Amino acid sequence: SAPLSGQAGIDAAEAAGIKLTSPDRVVYPGQGVTKADLVAYYVAISERMLPYIENRPLSLLRCPQGRAKYCFFQKHDTGGFHESMKSLMITEKDGSQEDYFYITDLAGLIAGTQMNVMEWHLWGSRIKDVEKPERIIFDIDPDEGLGFADVRAAAITIREELQGWGLETYPLISGGKGVHVIAPLRASAEWPDVKAFCKGIAQRLADNEPDRFVATMSKAKRKGKLFIDYLRNERGSTAIAPWSPRSREGAPVAVPITWDELETINAANQFSLADAAARAQQPDPWKDYFSTTQSITTAMLKKLE
Ligand code: ATP
Ligand code: MN
Ligand code: MN
Numbered sequence: 001s002a003p004l005s006g007q008a009g010i011d012a013a014e015a016a017g018i019k020l021t022s023p024d025r026v027v028y029p030g031q032g033v034t035k036a037d038l039v040a041y042y043v044a045i046s047e048r049m050l051p052y053i054e055n056r057p058l059s060l061l062r063c064p065q066g067r068a069k070y071c072f073f074q075k076h077d078t079g080g081f082h083e084s085m086k087s088l089m090i091t092e093k094d095g096s097q098e099d100y101f102y103i104t105d106l107a108g109l110i111a112g113t114q115m116n117v118m119e120w121h122l123w124g125s126r127i128k129d130v131e132k133p134e135r136i137i138f139d140i141d142p143d144e145g146l147g148f149a150d151v152r153a154a155a156i157t158i159r160e161e162l163q164g165w166g167l168e169t170y171p172l173i174s175g176g177k178g179v180h181v182i183a184p185l186r187a188s189a190e191w192p193d194v195k196a197f198c199k200g201i202a203q204r205l206a207d208n209e210p211d212r213f214v215a216t217m218s219k220a221k222r223k224g225k226l227f228i229d230y231l232r233n234e235r236g237s238t239a240i241a242p243w244s245p246r247s248r249e250g251a252p253v254a255v256p257i258t259w260d261e262l263e264t265i266n267a268a269n270q271f272s273l274a275d276a277a278a279r280a281q282q283p284d285p286w287k288d289y290f291s292t293t294q295s296i297t298t299a300m301l302k303k304l305e
Helices: 006-015 033-054 105-113 147-165 191-208 273-279 298-304
Strands: 026-028 057-060 072-074 084-093 095-103 115-121 135-142 172-173 180-185 224-229
Touching: 006 105, 026 033, 033 115, 033 191, 033 273, 057 180, 095 224, 095 298, 105 115, 135 147, 147 180, 147 191, 147 224, 191 224, 191 298
Parallel strands: none
Antiparallel strands: 057 072, 057 115, 084 095, 135 180, 135 224, 172 180
């Protein structure tokens, strides 16, 4: 696919009123992708990405010297960001109030990039009611030695399990090694119930096929297995945003795909920034995502006990 045009990125930043410093700094050395190219990527895909990222508390991975250098996760505003990186106060477990970032538009994506954000990680809830998640994620983490065929098969098993509970899901290749199986929800149940449901599902799959799946964090127990990481579904935990670049070798993107398409995909990192930008011009692989209305009910929780 065609390379991204850095000039388009510089123009978009200017139009948004954001001063893009060091636009020619290379942020993906392997691909020669510059900071301005990265802004151009967001211009190309923002219409697709914004519905998933807007109005959610964020955790940012910042890499001030590009992807191969020092990176750090940042949740709270320590200054220096343009005003289109907004913030809200959230009450923490200990009762204290902390500020979290959120964005609502392309200017937010550009403002983050100006501050060297290379990955956007999302809460499962939106800012209007942070206690009620509107999606759940089963993050499939393969042990070393397992291949993408194992991950693919696991995603299908999880999909089928959730269909049995009346939940439709959408697959995201993470840009790393795994697939995230995502079910959009109506924001009705609160975090503790949602987490209990996800834990119950992961445990059920591991109980059914203990040689294949594991549902506990313990590294020792994961040997040769697929860890079903249900812990993305806790208040305050995050997962990579659909369409977010990853700060990894090859400039990969976390890309929404269709279930049919999964059959033809050979790696979770197979879409580069340029590929994803081209893909955003194609039909939306998750076109029914926002019209899927479903929830986790008390009846479902009872049945899992
Ligand atoms: P892969 O497919 O390679 O596993 P992934 O995005 O699923 O890619 P994980 O290592 O499984 O990566 O991590 C899951 C999520 O946990 C991350 O996407 C991120 O949101 C969160 N996370 C991991 N480490 C941190 C951290 N240090 N601070 C904040 N969040 C983190
Ligand atoms: Mn993962
Ligand atoms: Mn994980």
